[in-house]
Amino acid sequence: MTTDQGLAPSRPRRRRRTPVDWVRDGGLSTLVFALPLVVIFGVFSWLPIGRALVMSFQETNLVVTSWVGLENFRAVLADPNLPIALRNTGYFALLALVFGYPLPLVGAVLMSEVRRMKGLYSVLAYLPVVVPPVVAVLLWKFLYDPRPEGVFNEILGWFGIDPLPWLQSATWAMPSLVLEATWAAAGGTVIIYLAALLAVPPELYDAAEVDGASVWRKVWHVTLPQLRGILLITFILQIIGTAQVFLEPYLFTGGGPANATLTILLLIYRYAFGQSLGADYGEATALSLMLAVFLAVMSLVYFRLTRAWSNS
């Protein structure tokens, strides 16, 4: 249909397209409609990205600027904190993947099975997303009080479990952050999964039921394959999100104790703002760029690898 419509009228007028044609074909209104978006996107997104690219080759405190070539990249790669930040970020991503990724899916599947008061559960699941992150972190900081009378430790005490140091230990700090981050972010993903679940044709379940499938088999053979596309997207979004984790370590621990929660983004922040003297915007942008390139490449590889699977 579309090709017919597109080709047939264009053949008789082979003559050059004039600006008038362009306007008549809606080019102008397209441009007018697109312009605000292009301008806003350009000024607030692409300009800073371009500026960051330039800055990564400079040494600058925004007053005095000099070109230093690849020096910033060299300095970042030689920083003894970089391996620590990489390891911590990887650890956060792993924990978030193992505990944080399946949780919303399980929640969504269970919620879709509930017959009454579905709305209530959606609201309850989504509520943490509505709480401003800073408020949530302050609240959780209070809950994570390491003393035996701290809220979580009190609860652990009911089950005869010794108090945990939570944020006050290099071992427990990261899992504590993941716990809060999962609580804070799960609601959004649950809503996405719930919407996707609605799109699964009910006949498939009916057919499975006729075949005598158990609930587990229905989930495994009907629900999951139907959600495949969404699952792939949320997976890569989760990876990108966790690679850029900043808020939790920044607000909970400032990267401590003893750099146990220093993540890549926090390291970037420290380069740029960690010192009162406005340390190193060059190094900060250099590391940002390396992270961006790494994530872009990874996303590309990921979509290549999973293309076959998602199209089938």
Add this chain to the structure above:
Amino acid sequence: MRSLTKPTTAVLAASAVAIGLLSACSASTDAPDSTPDASTSDETSPDETTPAAPQDVTLRVVSLLPGSDQAAFDAFDERVAQFEELYPNIDVEAEEYEWKATTFAAQLAGGTLPDVYEIPFTDAKTLIENGQLADVDAQFNALPYAGDFNEALLEAGKGPDGHVYAIPAKSIYGVALHYNRALFEAAGLDPDDPPTTWDEVRAAAKAIKDATGVAGYAQMAADNTGGWQLTSATYARGGRTQVVEADGSYTATLTNPATKASLEFLRALRWEDDSLYADATLNWGTINEKFAAGQIGMYTSGSDVYTALAESFGVTPDSSGLKVSDYGLTAIPNEGADSGVLVGGTLAAVNIKADDAVKDAAVKWIDFFYLQPHLDEGPAVENAKIRFDNGQPVGTPVLPIFSREQYETSLGWIEEFINVPLENMTGYTDVMFDQPVVGEPSASTQEIYALLDVPIQAVMTDQNADVDALLEQAQTQAQALLDEG
């Protein structure tokens, strides 16, 4: 009709011209600086010349810590009103301010700092070298008392060109030991006989913990304040974290025995006695908060911290946490041959973006708000009275910006308004002028403080932290920073 039209047009045209001329005239008479007028008046009667009306200036200054007591803001506003009365052309806009290593850089980079702001001694040199502070040399030297400053303090705000870029203001502190007298009593300790050695500090901390369950001692550990206090603890045990070589280069000496002993002290309190407040994220503000809430027995911080405790952290005569009468201040224990008290302070700086008019106004404000109360009886009494009437602390012990005599004289002026519990601060005030003082390390100060946060946090959170390895690592990183320059 036609005959009428022409004259009407002519009249209209004429009046238009006339109006134009009138407005031209008024414009020329209004302008006070028009050259002929000025030159004539200069020639005829130079004495009667009134200086051109000063330009109207809006001056943005920093006020108090965010979340300070309303009465403290009221007192501040009264001072602003006095200043504006004195200089009607200056309109002061105040904003809340807390210097933090992490937020200051963002404000500096974002260009959102006000015209007058406060910086620690440690930052001035680098900010000046980076061209981030306004040169206020001319305005500073116009002050009648420009030559009276304690030269060592003034040096902190001078650039390589010898010009003054930042002026010692607000307060100069020596690190001291702050303690909760009520907790001392509850633990059966004599609050009038506070600890004078680190062993006594440890014993008191344990006694407080055992008797009351409240942490006996607390330690700043985050946002560079851990490094700041570890450096102070090192000085107090006779060590140094940095030395200047003969050729002017710097060597980091973080693996010195005094720094190790300071960390071992914390480890013992945390893991052997369980008397240390188990939070490795405390900084200057949050440790004040805990202390003011009565959750801490002792901690070290600047000797001037009482002002902040009362203004911003809720230490009042009838507080449910720390009451004014519970506050105790004593000298930090000094042990070892070269031991000394870490001294630091605040400089007032002017935004690099300020033009001459703003710079003039800025130094007027620094003079009026920060310095006059130290120098002149009238302003000193007025300032003290306003603060006293608003229930704000007057007379917190600080080190002198000018001379010791000047400081003691100025305390004499305001004696009747002094409302801080001086009788509970004698452990410090009796020795404050006799203690050997040591300035903060001068090169890469805040960056090395940041590196030192790590070992502090490590010993506070890991029983088996390897102090030697941690300091070795910090030493390597610090030396790299120093070599970089």
